[in-house]
Amino acid sequence: MALGSRGGWWPALCVGTAGSILAIYVLLVTSNWIYLGWHDTLYFFSKSRMWERFWLTVWTSTISTSFSLLVGIPAGYALSRFRFPCRYLIASIIDLPIVVSPAVVGAFLFGITTRFPFDWISEYYGIYIGRNVYGVLLVQFTVTAAFCARLMKASFDMIPTRFESVSRSLGASSLRTFFKVVLPMAKNGIIASMIVVWARAAAEWEGLMLFVGATEGKTDIMPFAIYLDWNGGMMGWVTSMSIVCILMAVSAISAMRMIGGRSSVW
Amino acid sequence: MNKIRNLALSPVIALFLLVTVTQAYGGEKRLLFHAGLGQRMALNEIKEIFEKKHPDVKVNFSYKGSGYFIADITRSKQGDLFMPGEEFYLLQAVERGFLTDYDPETDIPAYFVTVIITPKGNPKNIKRVEDFAKPGVRVGLGNPRACAIGIWHQKTFKKAGIWEKVKENATMSAKCIPELGNAAQHRAIDATIVWATTAVLYLRDVEIIPIEHTYRGIIRLPVGVLKFARYKEEAQKLMDFILSEEGRAIFHKHAYAVNPVIPVDKQGFCLDATTDQDMEYLVNAAKAVKDESFQVNEKTVGDLIEEVLREKKTKRAGD
Numbered sequence: 355m356a357l358g359s360r361g362g363w364w365p366a367l368c369v370g371t372a373g374s375i376l377a378i379y380v381l382l383v384t385s386n387w388i389y390l391g392w393h394d395t396l397y398f399f400s401k402s403r404m405w406e407r408f409w410l411t412v413w414t415s416t417i418s419t420s421f422s423l424l425v426g427i428p429a430g431y432a433l434s435r436f437r438f439p440c441r442y443l444i445a446s447i448i449d450l451p452i453v454v455s456p457a458v459v460g461a462f463l464f465g466i467t468t469r470f471p472f473d474w475i476s477e478y479y480g481i482y483i484g485r486n487v488y489g490v491l492l493v494q495f496t497v498t499a500a501f502c503a504r505l506m507k508a509s510f511d512m513i514p515t516r517f518e519s520v521s522r523s524l525g526a527s528s529l530r531t532f533f534k535v536v537l538p539m540a541k542n543g544i545i546a547s548m549i550v551v552w553a554r555a556a557a558e559w560e561g562l563m564l565f566v567g568a569t570e571g572k573t574d575i576m577p578f579a580i581y582l583d584w585n586g587g588m589m590g591w592v593t594s595m596s597i598v599c600i601l602m603a604v605s606a607i608s609a610m611r612m613i614g615g616r617s618s619v620w
Numbered sequence: 621m622n623k624i625r626n627l628a629l630s631p632v633i634a635l636f637l638l639v640t641v642t643q644a645y646g647g648e649k650r651l652l653f654h655a656g657l658g659q660r661m662a663l664n665e666i667k668e669i670f671e672k673k674h675p676d677v678k679v680n681f682s683y684k685g686s687g688y689f690i691a692d693i694t695r696s697k698q699g700d701l702f703m704p705g706e707e708f709y710l711l712q713a714v715e716r717g718f719l720t721d722y723d724p725e726t727d728i729p730a731y732f733v734t735v736i737i738t739p740k741g742n743p744k745n746i747k748r749v750e751d752f753a754k755p756g757v758r759v760g761l762g763n764p765r766a767c768a769i770g771i772w773h774q775k776t777f778k779k780a781g782i783w784e785k786v787k788e789n790a791t792m793s794a795k796c797i798p799e800l801g802n803a804a805q806h807r808a809i810d811a812t813i814v815w816a817t818t819a820v821l822y823l824r825d826v827e828i829i830p831i832e833h834t835y836r837g838i839i840r841l842p843v844g845v846l847k848f849a850r851y852k853e854e855a856q857k858l859m860d861f862i863l864s865e866e867g868r869a870i871f872h873k874h875a876y877a878v879n880p881v882i883p884v885d886k887q888g889f890c891l892d893a894t895t896d897q898d899m900e901y902l903v904n905a906a907k908a909v910k911d912e913s914f915q916v917n918e919k920t921v922g923d924l925i926e927e928v929l930r931e932k933k934t935k936r937a938g939d
Contacts, residue, residue, distance in 0.1 A: 389936070390936055391935050391936070393934075393935060394935050394936050397934055398934075461691075461695075464692070464695040464696050465695070467696075468695070468696050468697065468698070480649070480650075480850065481650065482650070482680070482698050482850075485652050485680055485682055485698070563684060563688070564684075564688065564691075564692070566682070567654070567682025567683055567684045567692070568681065568682070568683040568684075569680045569681045569682070569683075570660070570664050570681065570683075572680070582657065582660065582683060584798060585657040585658065585660075585685075585796070585798050586657075586658075586660055586661060586798075587798055587801050587802075587818065587821025587822055588821070589802070589805070589936045590934050590935075590936030593936065
């Protein structure tokens with residue numbers, strides 16, 4: 355596909371466009387990094403507050419991702435393999451949290467956590483449900499569970515059903531088939547989806563803003579901390595934490611591409 | 621099959637863990653404090669001192685933009701204390717019956733004071749409120765429906781009789797006050813009016829011009845214990861601490877006005893020189909952060925000394 359050949363302007367245009375999009379993003383990061391300056395970069399990156407936020411983000415998203423997987427894998431398998439009534443309706447409802455803003459999720463969570471039996475639990479133990487780190491996990495889980503089911507469906511769709519038929523015809527139960535045949539074949543897809551779900555959980559803040567509210571050092575995961583510091587006029591923190599977020603996202607996406615290979619969702 | 625059993629068991633284990641942890645949490649009294657984002661720095665300091673004094677009480681903040689609170693409180697009926705970024709929001713809560721014993725005379729620990737900020741060097745030479753009407757000055761205004769500063773812009777310029785002209789000069793309609801600070805910092809506007817507490821966050825990149833008394837707004841910042849507070853006694857203790865001399869002093873360090881009485885007219889504009897000293901400190905603080913040779917001590921910058929030292933530490937504001 356030499357660029358000089360007949361009609362070569364079209365690939366050249368496409369490559370050029372891709373290049374300019376890339377340039378815009380690279381410019382965004384570098385200009386902000388230059389704005390921050392080397393001295394401040396070292397200063398902010400060496401602060402414990404930065405890494406406390408970082409670990410908070412990492413462990414909360416890891417836990418909520420594992421819960422999402424627990425729900426998402428069977429749900430995705432069901433959506434991919436089984437025919438049941440109202441399948442499309444159910445699939446669309448599961449898709450909801452992907453399309454509606456996480457803010458809606460945040461607002462709706464109020465409705466459930468202040469009603470039976472949760473009001474009773476909160477009264478009995480003297481805690482406010484959702485105003486601590488569990489609230490963060492709850493929001494992350496609610497937002498990503500559906501997303502996870504969707505991605506799992508995509509991974510399972512990629513696997514031909516023939517292998518399952520063969521396995522079952524040889525006398526294995528559906529359960530055994532799932533764990534011994536389907537799951538190993540979907541492994542790459544699952545890992546790739548897991549990383550996307552993880553990144554999505556780590557980027558969540560709208561729902562948190564509405565439902566949880568920030569307590570310094572307890573519920574302010576990276577994106578939320580950025581918002582807080584922006585409001586406090588602390589541009590140094592905003593810029594340096596954004597850079598960490600971007601590095602996190604870039605490594606997650608590249609990891610997904612490397613592990614996921616062809617079965618990555620894109 | 622072991623794998624499957626593990627999978628099936630893990631939600632049970634998780635639930636068990638959750639219950640254990642909540643039980644552990646149950647031993648302490650954890651106050652839920654709804655507070656405006658802008659008060660974060662001051663309140664975090666207050667929390668630390670308060671928790672040291674009362675080891676059995678922990679304070680959990682729910683920092684949000686003030687506009688979010690009424691919805692939250694209405695829906696959740698949760699929380700012990702409430703300190704929004706404007707009296708307006710607290711009065712809404714009073715109206716809905718969430719707060720029953722609010723007393724505007726005694727429950728105001730601190731005030732916002734309005735000041736003019738311009739980008740570093742003051743390129744359009746803004747000296748007074750009237751200068752906002754000069755042709756070619758790019759003015760940053762707040763949207764009165766989204767943030768309290770917008771209401772004050774309108775009030776101030778209407779009082780000065782230049783509202784129409786200023787509206788023509790306006791190049792942005794901010795949804796929250798940091799937007800104005802950031803715009804001035806990045807030279808997107810030539811002048812705007814913000815609270816002193818906002819201005820102090822951008823000392824390195826903006827110039828501060830105090831407003832003459834007639835147009836200087838004094839904004840009350842009330843605090844109150846919510847009706848459905850779970851720990852009324854502890855919440856009251858924290859509120860008393862916020863209202864004490866010690867609590868007020870912490871607010872003063874972040875450029876709030878804390879005089880117990882500031883004479884104001886009906887609209888909330890300043891009547892006398894009570895806040896003049898604070899304004900002088902603020903102007904000096906802006907000089908001190910930019911100029912290495914400026915003397916930084918109690919005399920020049922007053923209680924803002926910590927803020928000045930914090931901002932001198934890095935090129936970009938932060939700590």
